[in-house]
Amino acid sequence: MSLRIVVCVKYVPDATGDRHFADDLTVDRDDVDGLLSELDEYAVEQALQIAEEADDAEITVLTVGPEDAKDALRKALSMGADKAVHVEDDDLHGTDVMGTSLVLAKAIEKTGYDLVVCGMASTDGTMGVxxxxxxxxxxVPQVTLLSEVSVEDGTVKGRRDGDTASEQLEASLPAVVSVTDQSGEARYPSFKGIMAAKKKPVESLDLSDLDIEAEEVGLEGSWTAVDSAAERPARTAGTIVKDEGEGGKQLAEYLASQKFI
Known part of the structure; x- marks a missing residue:
């Protein structure tokens, strides 16, 4: 029986762009380019490596987001994933992690799975939960923050590295795992992969397909809310310490005055 792997990916604003909040205090995604979250590329890579080791495996990439989120799916497909599922619905605007997890769970159950692979966090929200x-x-069991992961005989195994020790973890399938940015560099899509991605199936779903009511997601259904936001203050010119023999002392005094030391 084929090993069914689902990789959850996110379409995020480019961190190098000039990001702002919209009037409803959600991220204004129209003013900045988007892309596949870099941390999710590691999840795609590990799924591909697991599939390469399996006798038979199929990788589905799944995202929740606006029309442009298909770009994230195409990137994952060009890396080597087999097919994609895109959940898009206007009522999803402003959905927090609780609503997103509900939508993903329903979509994963509809798609069918043995193993779900996620990145360690998104590069916009960075919640990691x-x-x-x-x-x-x-x-199902969760085995999170893995720097090494493998599947064998219906069991997923991995290594979680901490500050003082490493843990060897395992769980029976079906299971959910997340991988860190230490799990291995993600491959670059080849020209052949980019061309092949254009022909791979992308299934579109909305809330009605998943039996989810609009009130359960979006800003109305969010468990969290942003009360206020302000522009980050402009950077100041800073303090220049001229070394005329006592530069070290002046630098130490400045650092102490700012409570850095």
């Missing part, structure tokens, strides 16, 4: 919440919604 979605894999755990998703596993709870699916009712």
């Amino acid at each position: 979605l894999p755990a919440v998703l596993a709870e919604r699916l009712g």
Whole structure:
């Protein structure tokens, strides 16, 4: 039986762009270019490596987002994933991690899965809790923050590296795992892969397809809210310490006055 792998990916604003909040205090995505979250590229890479080691495997990439989020799916497909699922609905605007986890869980159940692979966090929200919440919604084990992962005989195994020790973890499939940016560099799509991605299937779903009511997601259904936001203040010119024999002392005094030391 084929190993069914689902990789959850996110279309995020480019971190190098000039990002702003819209009037409703959600991220204004129209003013900045978007791309596949870099941390999710590691998840795609690990899924590809697992599939290469399996006798038979199929990789589905899944995202929740606006029309442009298909760009993130195409990037993952060009890396080597087999097919994609895109959940798009106007009522999803402003959905927080709790609503997103509900939509992903419903879509994953509809698609079918043995293993769900996620990045360690998104590069816009950076909460890092979605894999755990998703596993709870699916009712399966979670093995998170892995720097090494493999699947063998119906079991997913991995290594989690901490500050003082490394842990060897495992769980029976089906399961949810997340991988860190230490799991291995993601491959670049080849020209052949980019061309092949154009012919791979991308299934579109909305809330009605997943039996989710609009009130459960979006700003109205969010468990969290942004009360206020302000522009980051402009950078000041800074303080220049001229070394005329006592530069070290002056620098130390300045650092102490700013409570850096």
